[in-house]
Amino acid sequence: MTTPNRIETPPMPARAQAAAAWIALYLKWKKRFESWAEFLANFWAAYWLLILGSFLIFGSAFLKWVQYPLTSNLSGLKFPLFHDSGVIPHVTLLSFGAVGVVVFIAGLVLRRFFASALGLAAAVLITVCVLTPAHIAFQQPMMLRHLIDELQATPWRKIFTKEYFPANYGSPEVLPSQLVLYTASGRLLAAYSFLRLGWTCFAIGSLLVAVYAMRRLPDGKMAIGLALVCLPVGALTIVITPAIIGQHYFNSGSIAKARGHNQEAIAAYRKAMKWDAWHAQDIGLYATIGDLQKKSGIESNSPERHISRAVELQQANEYEPAVFELSRAAEAGGPVAAVARREAAKTRVELGLALYQSGGIGGAVTSWQLALVDDPTQEVFVLPYLARGYFDLGRYEAALQAVDRLVKIMSDHSSMVADVYSLGGDCYAKLGRDDDARRYYNLSYAKDWIVNYWAISRLAGE
Structure with missing residues (x-):
């Protein structure tokens, strides 16, 4: 028995073989990409709320939560829960941003064991x-x-700058009024x-996570919904x-004062x-109590009476x-x-400004130094004037x-x-350190290049 002759396919040209190989590879990767795209699309459709929410919550920790008009702004990680941030804030574990991230991560981890964990x-x-x-x-009043x-x-700082410094129109900041x-x-x-922005991102991210948690719960949505409403409202x-x-006692005190009682x-104001604590830190309320004590003829040597007299003297520009x-x-303690x-520190600042404007630069500097002794937290208000006073005195x-201290305090405000x-460049120029002066003028221009005539004129040799 003879075997039939096998029909052999003639060999393909090299180009055709290469093209076929590329087509096969393309189809293979196309199929793989399609499967990946389908997986990612399904994953995004299922978890997009959680993804966006987590991105906003994590990002908010590094963004600005609180804007200070003069000193450094507070990011989420620098916004402490239980104490004042100070003039120069630092990263702290017990901050709003850190607590938010920890709570979110805890909700994700515990969700495997407790279905309502992410909702809570x-x-x-x-x-x-x-x-x-x-x-x-x-x-934290x-x-x-x-x-x-x-x-x-x-505004006072801008007036002082306009009168005594070369022009720098700067970049305006949006501040409340x-x-x-x-x-x-x-x-x-x-x-x-x-x-x-940081607080806004945190708020939006929290809402997105809440919506995702509600949608994924098979049951118990009513309980989580109540928690989402009652917990914030109750805490607030x-x-x-x-x-x-x-506020009730303050209003009662105001009514009693108007009636002559x-x-x-006084009793209502003290209860307020x-x-x-806001009222306990209000110099005006202490002065009001002092006025009422004076009218009633009582406690002539009380701290409130002294404050009342001080306020009257301030209004008459009798600062000392x-x-x-x-x-x-x-x-009184x-x-x-x-x-x-x-x-007292604020009054010394005003006294220093009055002395400076009248030509008493030495007395102004002394007054500003004493202001820092009375209240070191006032340095953000005092140091700009004090630096100028030192310059005028040749110190x-x-x-x-x-200047170096102010750069650290005002680091987030480019124009200032x-x-x-x-x-600082002017100081170095007076000291004959031209390289340092030029470096500071360049730093000034780099911080604020919008019509910064002060730095530009100095760099140009004026």
């Missing part, structure tokens, strides 16, 4: 978000007071007005209740101070007697002493020390830092 974590995150302005307004003081000091501070709700809104109620009670008004009265009030020392090394660098 979202409720905590929303609570943290809601409590942030309340924390500034009621839990000194923080809000620092923000307000810096906001009020900014027309704040209402005599009511609890007004202070809450004032605190909210200083919050920035607990935080603002003392302030509301303090002076001692009743007891319930709300006002400082003396405030020092007498500080001798307690919360009133801290308020009196802070006001260039001391001026440079103030540019002015500080330019002043």
